[in-house]
Amino acid sequence: MRGFLYGLPGIALLAYLASEIIDGTERLLLIVPAFLLFLYVYQVAIYAAYRYRLSRTRWRGIRGRLSGSAWGYGWRVGLMGIANLATLGLLSPLADRIALTYLMNNVWIGNTRGTFSGSAKNLIGIHLLSWLLFVPTIGISRFWYVAEVQKFQYNNFSVGSLRFRWTQTGPSCAIFLFVNYLIMTVTLGFGRVFVTLRNARIYAENLKIVGDIETAAAQLSQSTEELSKSGETLAEIVDVDVSFF
Amino acid sequence: MSMSASSESPALSAPVVCFDGKSARSQAATLSVEGTDLVCRDEAGVELTRFSRTSVGVVDDGIEGPSRILTSTQQPDVRIKFASPDLAAPFLAWSAKPAGRTRLAAKPRILALAAVGAVVAGFVATKAIPLLATPITAMIPMSYEVSVGQELVPYHVPEKRRCTEAEGLAVIASVARQLLASESVNPPFTVYAIDNDEPNAFVFAGNHLVVQTGLIEHAPGPEAVVGVIAHELGHQLHRHAMRRMIISGGTKFLFGAIFGGLTPESVATMGATQYRLRFSRDAEREADATAVRLLNRAGFGTDGLTAMFRRFAELRGEPHVFATYFSSHPLEEERIEALERVRAPAARPAMTDREWAALKALCRTRGDASRS
Numbered sequence: 001m002r003g004f005l006y007g008l009p010g011i012a013l014l015a016y017l018a019s020e021i022i023d024g025t026e027r028l029l030l031i032v033p034a035f036l037l038f039l040y041v042y043q044v045a046i047y048a049a050y051r052y053r054l055s056r057t058r059w060r061g062i063r064g065r066l067s068g069s070a071w072g073y074g075w076r077v078g079l080m081g082i083a084n085l086a087t088l089g090l091l092s093p094l095a096d097r098i099a100l101t102y103l104m105n106n107v108w109i110g111n112t113r114g115t116f117s118g119s120a121k122n123l124i125g126i127h128l129l130s131w132l133l134f135v136p137t138i139g140i141s142r143f144w145y146v147a148e149v150q151k152f153q154y155n156n157f158s159v160g161s162l163r164f165r166w167t168q169t170g171p172s173c174a175i176f177l178f179v180n181y182l183i184m185t186v187t188l189g190f191g192r193v194f195v196t197l198r199n200a201r202i203y204a205e206n207l208k209i210v211g212d213i214e215t216a217a218a219q220l221s222q223s224t225e226e227l228s229k230s231g232e233t234l235a236e237i238v239d240v241d242v243s244f245f
Numbered sequence: 246m247s248m249s250a251s252s253e254s255p256a257l258s259a260p261v262v263c264f265d266g267k268s269a270r271s272q273a274a275t276l277s278v279e280g281t282d283l284v285c286r287d288e289a290g291v292e293l294t295r296f297s298r299t300s301v302g303v304v305d306d307g308i309e310g311p312s313r314i315l316t317s318t319q320q321p322d323v324r325i326k327f328a329s330p331d332l333a334a335p336f337l338a339w340s341a342k343p344a345g346r347t348r349l350a351a352k353p354r355i356l357a358l359a360a361v362g363a364v365v366a367g368f369v370a371t372k373a374i375p376l377l378a379t380p381i382t383a384m385i386p387m388s389y390e391v392s393v394g395q396e397l398v399p400y401h402v403p404e405k406r407r408c409t410e411a412e413g414l415a416v417i418a419s420v421a422r423q424l425l426a427s428e429s430v431n432p433p434f435t436v437y438a439i440d441n442d443e444p445n446a447f448v449f450a451g452n453h454l455v456v457q458t459g460l461i462e463h464a465p466g467p468e469a470v471v472g473v474i475a476h477e478l479g480h481q482l483h484r485h486a487m488r489r490m491i492i493s494g495g496t497k498f499l500f501g502a503i504f505g506g507l508t509p510e511s512v513a514t515m516g517a518t519q520y521r522l523r524f525s526r527d528a529e530r531e532a533d534a535t536a537v538r539l540l541n542r543a544g545f546g547t548d549g550l551t552a553m554f555r556r557f558a559e560l561r562g563e564p565h566v567f568a569t570y571f572s573s574h575p576l577e578e579e580r581i582e583a584l585e586r587v588r589a590p591a592a593r594p595a596m597t598d599r600e601w602a603a604l605k606a607l608c609r610t611r612g613d614a615s616r617s
Contacts, residue, residue: 060269061322110269217269222322 039081044074050103059109062220067113068106076102089131093123096149109159110220118156123148126170140178147173154207161216168206176202255339259332261285263293266322276325276336283317283336285325294323301340303333366499374495382488390487391432394451401449408438408458408608416600417456417474424475424539428482440608444560446473448481450490458608465556468549470604471595472540476550479535485528533580537587546591551584 047070054064080095097120104116126148133141147170154166168176180198183191209216258277263285265272274285274293283301285293296317304314304324313333315325327333408414417436425434430452437455444463446456454477456470464470480486537547558577596604 058322058324060271061264061266061316061324062269063322214271217271220269222267 036078036082040074040078043077043081044070046077047073047103054107060217060220062110062222065108065223065225066103066106067108068102073099073102092145093120093127096120096123096152100149100153104153104157107157107159108223109162110223112160112220114157114159116157118152122152122156140174143174143177143181144170146177147171160219161211162213162220163210165208165210166206167208168202173202255335257335257339259327259336261332262326263287264324264326265293266320266324271326278336278339283325283340294320294325296320296323298340301337303337370496370499374492374499378488378491378495381491382484385487387431390484391451393487393490394449394453397449397451398453401447401453402437402439402455406439406441408440410438410603410607410609412603413607414438416596416603417454419600420471420474420596421454421478423543424471424478424545427542428539430482434478434481438607444557446470446477448477448486450486452481454478454481456607461604461607463556463560465552466549467601467604468545468591468595469553469556470549471545472536472547472550472553475536475539475543475545476532478539479532480528482535483528483531485532489525489528529580530583533583537584537589541589544592545595546589547584547587548591549595551581551588554581554584 047066047068051066051070054066057064077095077099080091080098084091084095097118100118101116104114107114123145126145130141130145147168150173151166151168151170154164157164166173176198180195183195183198255278258275261274261276263272263274263276264270265285272287272293274287276283276285278284278298279295281298282295283298284295287293294317296319300317300319302316302318304316311329313327313330315327315333315336317323414436417438418434421434421436432452434448434452434454437453439455439457441457442459442462443457444459446454446460448454454474456474460473461470464473533550536550540547540550554577558581561577
């Protein structure tokens with residue numbers, strides 16, 4: 001099954017290449033399924049990569065884990081992605097909420113499952129405002145929205161009595177993301193190493209655990225589940241990088 | 246922290262915070278050396294965890310500030326946290342692994358895998374890709390090849406080098422038409438002549454034929470030019486240009502995949518080019534064979550092509566020792582020998598004196614291509 005999964009991007013690529021040499025409406029019959037297949041596999045790859053990374057992430061020696069189905073995540077997020085595209089991004093808050101709800105509710109630390117309580121309502125205001133400012137700010141306002149999604153992801157997440165907080169302010173995070181974008185574009189991608197380092201630093205500085213840590217930690221014990229055997233190959237095939245904690 | 250003088254089992258001990266890998270609870274403890282093991286005990290002396298000196302690893306590498314966290318490869322969930330790197334240093338020094346034991350056993354396996362990978366890659370590049378290129382080429386519609394060829398026209402036939410004399414171009418078109426009389430060719434060939442001293446002619450994707458003035462200048466006679474045109478048409482009847490593009494793309498992709506995303510373009514290109522050259526020599530032999538068929542059917546005979554190869558051999562001089570490896574074409578001597586084996590005399594002249602003169606007059610002015 002896993003081998004088949006790794007072959008899917010190749011099938012999408014072949015379909016796309018084949019469409020290049022076909023004229024007329026038949027071309028759409030190949031391009032559209034190729035695009036949808038790639039979109040789906042892209043999301044599956046993201047989830048599989050998260051699963052791998054979490055299974056190799058420890059807090060105080062307790063391993064993380066991601067349950068749930070990458071296929072299930074793929075179609076949920078893929079369908080919402082298409083709907084979002086069709087509505088020119090109008091559904092972004094809903095799409096982000098659906099993706100994060102599925103993802104974060106399947107995060108485990110040891111024997112304790114995470115809970116995500118975010119509502120799309122939290123994002124609608126900033127979403128609409130950033131859209132209104134899109135033209136005057138030549139798109140930079142959308143970094144503000146992305147920054148708010150980052151806060152939304154962690155501020156609404158808890159594992160047992162452990163609660164998480166993203167301490168960076170929205171504008172500060174927006175500037176940070178914009179600078180990352182500039183580094184990547186100005187250096188034609190060669191500056192990726194700096195972006196990776198900046199990301200690691202920003203996570204270390206801004207992702208906090210709040211509350212009575214010792215009491216919460218005492219309730220967390222090691223999971224007996226086996227480590228995920230899938231790696232990040234699929235994510236590498238579709239050229240996607242993920243970061244979690 | 247205390248330390249004795251014994252080198253085998255020093256009496257090292259230090260206060261630490263121990264995470265036993267079973268719970269996230271932090272436990273104040275003392276880490277000490279017992280024999281060849283490191284042992285964590287709580288304040289009541291209860292053993293929390295134990296692992297051998299050779300399995301010690303550093304988790305944080307100092308990035309969390311003044312503390313230092315150790316773990317064990319035997320028990321990767323265990324964490325031992327020191328208040329400072331200085332406290333951890335003696336334990337790390339004592340646990341340092343003797344030199345020469347760092348995964349040497351894994352190397353033969355890696356080398357074996359690399360060798361198998363190289364053999365597989367070699368097979369794919371030299372056999373599988375050229376083998377697959379033929380059926381893939383057959384599946385590509387001619388309409389697509391024509392559109393590709395159209396894109397290539399400005400590169401292969403630059404405007405400033407184009408010969409425009411209609412009479413000369415008509416002669417080339419007429420020769421091509423006679424040679425292809427018994428073939429089904431669609432679309433018809435577009436012919437060009439360009440100002441270039443190199444004695445050559447070539448075809449490219451989409452049925453485009455280009456004759457260089459150097460070929461006409463160096464040719465021993467009109468039959469020789471006709472022979473070369475027949476050879477080039479042979480290439481296109483086998484769609485070698487398209488096949489070559491597929492092989493080139495495939496081998497480039499393969500070398501890129503082997504050497505990774507950071508592959509210098511030159512490495513991938515070098516590999517692809519070498520295998521393309523090898524393919525090219527096979528394609529030349531195939532085009533020669535087809536040229537013989539076209540020449541015989543048109544009644545022009547094979548002597549013109551043989552004469553042209555003799556001329557090429559004269560122009561080339563003595564072949565370099567590596568010529569057979571690095572050349573895109575087989576050596577002329579080999580091709581002449583092959584042609585002699587199937588020699589057929591001409592039944593009629595290749596062209597009139599007037600037509601030959603028109604060919605020789607090409608590129609005195611500039612103009613358009615004509616259709617055969």
